[in-house]
Amino acid sequence: MADQLKGKRSTIWPGPELLPLPNTNYNRASITSAALSDVASDVIIKSRIRYGSRLSACKGILLEYSKSTTIHGIRYIFEVHRPIYEKLYWLVLTCTSVYFAVSLIWDTYLKWQDSPVILGFDETLVPVHRIPFPTITICPEIKMERNVFDYRNISRQILADFKQNQQFLNVDSIEEEDLARMAATMHICDADVVQRFAPLFSQLPQNVDIARTLLDLTITKNLTAPFCKWNGRFYFCDKIFDFVPTDEGICYQFNGLRPKDIYRDERFVSYVDPDIVDFNNFFDDLEPLNNITGNWSLDSGYLGQGKNAYPQRTVFSSARNAFFAFLQALEHNYDFDCRSFKQGYKVFLNSPESVPLTTGNYILVPNGDEVVVSVLPNYVVSTDNLHEISPEKRQCFFDDERALRFFRSYSQNNCQTECLANFTVAKCGCAKFWMPKPLDVPVCGLDDIACYTAAQEELNVLLQNQTMQQTVDPNAKVMCDCMPACTSLEYNFEISRARYDLAKTLRAFREVYEHDDSIGSRLSVYFKEHQFTAIKRTIMFGVSTLISNCGGIFGLFMGISSLSFIELVYFFSMRICSSWRQRRKAKKQILIQEE
Structure with missing residues (x-):
């Protein structure tokens, strides 16, 4: 009896969906036998799942999935009654489709990883009045008014005494004020001049207000630039120029933002020009300009500003609406002892929110030349959806992503300036007179000249080595990481130059000039075109x-959609659980029938 029961338990009993076939012995036939070749595939699959072994049930679920899935080719591979050669045929085609699909998807993923951002031209032209006129910084090579401080005679007197006595013995023969001026000029003289005077630094005054002293020595604005013209109006240049400290010394600046609008605290810089530029001051008979209202930022542009804006802008690209300055140098002020033999003016163009980098490109205006500069803006804007891409991939910073310590807004120039200032403070415990610095950090004195010079050279070498290392190892870090701003404004320029003879010009106009040793130069800067094409950085x-x-x-090669993945999860999670419950229920019914 026990043997009979054991034999019955091993028998595969048909379920209600399996119809009885004629002349079929269910006690001796298996679910995979040839006797079931004419049975419908749905009946075989359900019987495998409910009554077969675990392996047979898994095969049944796989067959059920292949019969229901929307993925192309799968059903032909696993179909119950399909010939083997057809299955092999579809297996080869399906594997080929999977290979091409995976290859193309991998290429797409790599492209998304490596170059998710694309730079292209904006669809519309940008008129020049949408952007500010460039900030123009003019740095004359003549740094001192000889009638105030005769650097040549005093420096030669000190060197002669030093060569004769191997030290400076006649300190008392020079006024203390001139010694203080001598100490200040050491910060702007050429490196070989500084090295020559280095043994005498201990005998020069140490506590000198360098920026203030250099400003007192600088030739006045109206003497260097007697008159200017801007947007068709004549101005006295001292009314529209600011004094600004740079690495070149004290320079003159037109159309720059006030320090309180550039720095988080204007006390971060050692000198701020107290004269506020008022563009309503002019000496022609035109009606006054409107008061400046609203504000400007690089991201949002001009908001609520009329024809008189801050910073200044222009509507036209003609030379009539250009910035023009007559520059003059007096021969008695020529200096070949402190600075190089190059005489004239260095001119820097930059966006108003940035500080000029005097180590970058500049326009040289020699004495006795007329230089005409046509400007073509390089304006880069970025779409807001770039925020979803990391700065390392898009290679730029939004203003709200990178906060600088000293500056209100981020730009590559400001970042590089702050990087140099921080590195100098860390190395020397002080900052050069033109650098922004914390309020409790002193300005470098004479004894620190060698330190901040070496710090600048060391930083340049570090940045160069780290940048080259990053080309080999993309994970290598670069100090300060001064990537471009996502929204940036730079000014490309073309230069035309000709000789300008002031004496012949005065004779032609039958004028008599007050300075008989004046050598004149003229500078004109204007936009090249009324409109320009901006560059848009967007997600590719x-x-x-x-x-x-x-x-x-996936859809092209395999017919897969998002529901295909949901279907896959369903069959091999919820469907397995459901089939497991059905198997338990079927087993219970078999046991009851056997009993």
């Missing part, structure tokens, strides 16, 4: 684009 491959491309590739 975002997450949504990546998903769309991958979905298109």
Whole structure:
């Protein structure tokens, strides 16, 4: 009896869906036998799941999935009654489709990883009145008014005494004020001059207000630039110029933002020009300009500003609306002892929110030349959806992503200036007179000249080595990481130059000039065109684009959609659980029938 029961338990009992076939012995036939070749595939699959072994049930679920899935080719591979050669045929085609799909998707993923951002031209032209006129910084090579401080005679007197006595013995023969001026000028003289005077630094005054002293020595604005013209109006240049400290010394600046609008605290810099530029001051008979209202930022542009704006802008690109300055140098002020033999003016163009980098490109205006500069803006804007891409991938910073210590807004120039200032403070415990610095950090004195010079050279070498290392190892870090701003404004320029003879010009106009040793130069700066093409930085491959491309590739080669993945999860999770409950229920019914 026990043997009979054991034999019955091993018998596969048909379920209600399996119809009885004629002349079939269910006690001796298995679910995979040839006797079931004419049975419908749905009946065989359900019987495998409910009554077969665990392996047979898994095969049944796989067959059920292949019969229901929307993925192309799968049903032909696993179909119950399909011949083997047809299955092999579809297996080869399906594997080929999977290979091409995976290859294309991998290429798309790599493209999304490596170059998710694209730079292209904006669809519309930008008129020049949408952006500010460039900030123009003019740095004359003549740094001192000889009638105030005769650097040549005093420096030669000190060197002669030093060569004769191997030290400076006649300190009392020079006024203390001139010694203080001598100490201040050491910060702007050429490196070989500083090295020559280095043994005498201990005998020069140490506590000198360098920026203030250099400003007192600087030739006045109206003497260097007697008159200017801007936007068709004549101005006295001292009414529209600011004094600004730079690495070149004290320079004259037109159309720059006030220090309180550039720095988080204007006390971060050692000198701020107290004269506020008022563009309503002019000496022609035109009606006054409107008061300046609203504000400007690089991200939002001009908001609520009329024809008189801060910073200044222009509507036209003609030379009539250009910035023009007549510059003059007096021969008695020529200096070949402190500075190089190059005489004239260095001119820097930059966006108003940035400080000029005097180590960058500049325009040289020699004495006795007329230089005409036509400007073509290089304006880069970025779409807001770039925020979803990391700065390392898009290679730029938004203003709200990178906060600088000293500056209100981020720009590459400001970042590089702050990097140099921080590195100098860390190395020397002080900052050079023109650098922004914390309020409790002193300005470098004579004894610190060698330190801050070496610090600047060391920083340049470090940045160069780290940048080259990053080309080999993308994970290598670069100090300060001064990437470009996502929204940036720079000014490319073309230069035309000709000789300008002031004496012949005065004779032609039958004028008599008050300075008989004046050598004149003229500078004109204007926009090259009324409109220009901006550059737009936008997403080429975002997450949504990546998903769309991958979905298109899957759909093309395999017919897969998002529901295909849901279907896959359903069959091998919820469907397995449901089949497991059905198997338990079927086993209970078999046991009851056997009993």
